[in-house]
Amino acid sequence: MSEMKFKTLVGLEIHAELATASKMFCGCTTTYGGDVNTHCCPICLGLPGTLPVVNKRAIEFAIQTGLAFNAKIAKKSKMDRKNYFYPDLVKAFQISQYDMPLCEHGHVDIETASGKKRIGIERIHIEEDTGKSLHAEDGSSLLDYNRCGVPLIEIVTLPDMSSAEEAGAFLELLKSTLEYIEVSDCKMEQGSLRCDVNVNVVSEDGTVKSNIAEIKNLNSFKAAMKAIEFETKRHIELLERGENTLKETRRWDDAKNETFHMRTKEFVQDYRYFPEPDIVDFEIDADWIERLELELPELPEARKHRFISAYGIPEYDAGVLTSTRQMADYFETLVNSVGDGKLASNWIMTELMRRLKDEGLELGALRFTVEQFAELIAMVKDGTLNQNAAKKVFRRLFEEGGEPKAIVEAEGLVQTSDxxxxxxxxxxxxxxxxxxxxxxxxxxxxxxxxxxxxxxxxxxxxxxxxxxxxxxxxxxxxx
Amino acid sequence: MAITIKDVEHVAKLARLEFEENEILAFTEKLDAIVGYVEMLNAVDVENVDPTYHVLPVKNRFREDEIQASLERDAVLTNAPDRRGGCFRVPRVVE
CATH class of the missing domain: 1.10.10.410 (Arc Repressor Mutant, subunit A)
Incomplete structure (x- = not known):
């Protein structure tokens, strides 16, 4: 049995908070943070006698997500009640979607070591987020309902990924796509993007397989990848000993780098779903879908190919530059001023990205404008500065900001071709x-x-x- | 009998309700009668009829994505049985 080879099967469930201004069923703000229990009203507190009214933008964001992932958009859809008791859920049910999700049967292609691979998206549905509970030391729980009722999409993939790397590549692509189409800000540290992993292993001949384990509490893509690696090893070891994994939910422990048992899934959870009586059905016609499609910006993959052909930059560079919409926008603004795609790309790919990475900074935190950056590059292009001098100016710009021309003069860096x-x-x-x-x-x-x-x-x-x-x-x- | 004692126990458990044995028996009978009554609908041919999720002839009722004022926190917590630090305080529930 020890010679048996195994294949890993990974499926993901991603929850993303939608970037609407107001909540799913009421006008309370979706702004993150704020004093506890100050973004609440009778509707999101689930008080008797209130009725939810669906935020149109949330439905539209979900449809746009479906379009971005090549999914089929439902002509008819509805909301359902998912019943369970937990104090972060004020109504003792969550308004979600069960058998008629907004989007189904999508897919997206990821880059893997052995080329392109298609990952299937089973469904994308919409639901409301829960509140947050804080477990106090005295054994009580404290509830903040600011997040309760914020619109969420749940994206469920098919178990098409066969390694931690593939799952990582999918998650990166998913995140950049959601950011591109501006339906979610995808801030994992603020919980606006959350991911659960389903993993099991199957012997290559298909005769032996482990039970699926679901891993929760993954607060970064890195944690998701490490959990997949840990689980793969654990599953194989158990199978090789002639045992099997439990059908269970496990939690990731970021400090110990391992997963641990949370609860068994011996019985399929019975949520007693039924159609939400307070919300009428959705009918999504072709005109509406077309309008939403027109609103979509150029997606990362298309933009990457345009960068390659329009600016003559290598595929790898184009991939890095389009990995976030912010970076791609930055690059294009720079190219527009500099007029030289390769030069602009080189400066971003080398100097700028290296410093951003070293300092752990975001583009938004730069001390200089894209115009000032362009001015510097223009001085390289016209021969005013040589490469070394330009790097010096860049260092000053990055660390202190300022006008490139003034820095050049102050430091006496003008290149001489005399x-x-x-x-x-x-x-x-x-x-x-x-x-x-x-x-x-x-x-x-x-x-x-x-x-x-x-x-x-x-x-x-x-x-x-x-x-x-x-x-x-x-x-x-x-x- | 369409509804069994087991069904009633299961539904009661999901609803976090506890009953005496005689109550469960009584509910089994009552629920069975109700379900049996509704089963009359099975006689209707619905071959080409879409399921009716709502009886209202209304679709797509939405609101625009606009922020409206929330409640003051004191009002939010009015009905809280217990509170601390601006939060609702409840017995700890661990999944």
């Missing part, structure tokens, strides 16, 4: 380094690089390296 001046420097460097000249003549190419470096140094980094190269080569030839 051949007379450079020629003098070349001559003095040659006479000061006879050994290197000798080495060069004996065929040691490295000596040339050394001499270039000396000329650059003597010019305090201001000399145009290309001119230095030319003049130095010429001078050596004439020696």
């Amino acid at each position: 051949t007379g001046l450079i020629k003098d420097t070349v001559d003095s460097v040659l006479s000061a380094n006879p050994q290197s000249v000798e080495d060069y003549k004996n065929g040691k190419d490295r000596a040339f690089g050394f001499l270039v470096g000396q000329v650059m140094k003597a010019s305090k980094g201001k000399a145009n390296p290309q001119v230095v190269n030319e003049l130095l080569a010429e001078a050596l030839k004439n020696l």
Whole structure:
């Protein structure tokens, strides 16, 4: 049995809070945070005698999500009651969707090590979020209902992913797509994007398989990936010992890097779903869908291909630049000012992204404007600055902000292409380094690089390296 | 009998209700009678009829996505049996 090979099957359930201004069934704000229990009204508190009225925008966001994931949009749909008792649910039922979700049968293609892979989306439905409970030390629970009634979409995939990496790639694509179409801000740290993982393993011949475990409490994509790895190993080990996993819900412990038992799923939970009597049916006609489709922006995949063909940048770079809409927008604004896609891409991909990553900063927190960045790049393009000087200016911009031109002047960084001046420097460097000249003549190419470096140094980094190269080569030839 | 004692016990458990044995027997009979009465509908041919989720001839009742004032917190907590730090305080429930 130990020689048996196993395949991992991963399915995901993602909840995303929709970026509406008001809640799903009432006019309370959906703003995150705020003093506890100040974003509540009789409707979202589930007080007797109140009636929910559906936020049209929430339905539209769900439909747009379906369109972005190539799903079939239901012509007819309805809300249902899901009944269960938990104090974060004021009405003792959640208004959700059961058998007629807004969207079904979608798919999306992810990039994997072995090429493109299609991941099926089983359904996308809409529901209301619950409140938040805080467990106090004295054994009581404290409830804040600010989040109660915020519209959510639940996205359920087919078990089409076969590794942690594939699940990670799917989640990244999902997040960037939801951000692109602006239906959710996807802030995992604020709980506006949450993900549960279903995982089991099957032997390659299909004869042996483990029971599906559901993993909750995954607060980052990294945690989701680590949990999948942990579970895969656990499932295989149990099967190899001739045992099996329990059909259970497990929790991820981020500190210990492992999952632990939460509850068994021996019985299918009975939520006694029934059609929500207080909300009439939805009929979604082709005109409405078409209008929503027209509202959609260019999606990441399409934008990536346009970047490749329109700006002549490599596929990898285009992928990185389109990974978030914010970055893609930033790039395009920069290109519009700079007029050179490759140059703009290079500056973002190297200097900007490296510093952003090092400092853990977001684009929105930059100390300089995209116009100022463009001004800097323009000075490289027109030869005012050489690469080294430009990097110095960038460092100042990134750390302190300011006007690029003023920084260049203050630091005396303007590149000199004055051949007379450079020629003098070349001559003095040659006479000061006879050994290197000798080495060069004996065929040691490295000596040339050394001499270039000396000329650059003597010019305090201001000399145009290309001119230095030319003049130095010429001078050596004439020696 | 369409409704069994087991069904009643199950539904009671889901609704977090506790009954004496004789009550469960009584409910089984009553519910069975009700379900039996509704079963008369099975005689109707509904082959080409869509399920009726609502009797109202109304569809797509929506509101625009506009914010309206919420309640003051004191009003929110008016009916709270217990409160602390602006929150509803309840016995701890752990899943």
